[in-house]
Amino acid sequence: MPTTDAPIDRLLAQLDAVRGRGEGRWIARCPAHDDRTPSLAVAEAEDGVILVRCHAGCGAADVVAAAGMTLADLFPRRVRRGGRGPRRADARRLPRPSAAEMLAAVGGEAAVVALAASDLAAGRALGGDDYARVMRAAATLRRAADAAGRRQA
Numbered sequence: 001m002p003t004t005d006a007p008i009d010r011l012l013a014q015l016d017a018v019r020g021r022g023e024g025r026w027i028a029r030c031p032a033h034d035d036r037t038p039s040l041a042v043a044e045a046e047d048g049v050i051l052v053r054c055h056a057g058c059g060a061a062d063v064v065a066a067a068g069m070t071l072a073d074l075f076p077r078r079v080r081r082g083g084r085g086p087r088r089a090d091a092r093r094l095p096r097p098s099a100a101e102m103l104a105a106v107g108g109e110a111a112v113v114a115l116a117a118s119d120l121a122a123g124r125a126l127g128g129d130d131y132a133r134v135m136r137a138a139a140t141l142r143r144a145a146d147a148a149g150r151r152q153a
């Protein structure tokens, strides 16, 4: 399998027993628990967002951490002007790195919320830890919005 810098390729490269399940869908061994029969479903949405769900109940954060990635990696980096990653020739430092970092953090928290929503849509209840994590994500997003408002002022 050719490996590119795309998050989906980086994730699949870390997983064992990866099998395609149709366009943009895979099943693999879950890296977060002792998985004998592949029980991790991986899907890439049209906008490039990656969804992971372990049928044994591992949290998405644990799954991506076991693969050496973070929840923010599940979201494509469109903050940089267009395309997948910067072109070397015109890669320039963003004028406001702290704003970019803020956006990266917001992307990670949005991933937490989106993954929880995907669990709920699939009929899975959120565990106590998951619920607390979503509430923390909501608080972080609100703080980021407040901070962005102060930058504008």
Ligand SMILES: [Zn+2]
Pocket (backbone or CB within 6 Å): 030, 031, 032, 033, 035, 054, 055, 056, 057, 058
């Ligand atoms: Zn698992």
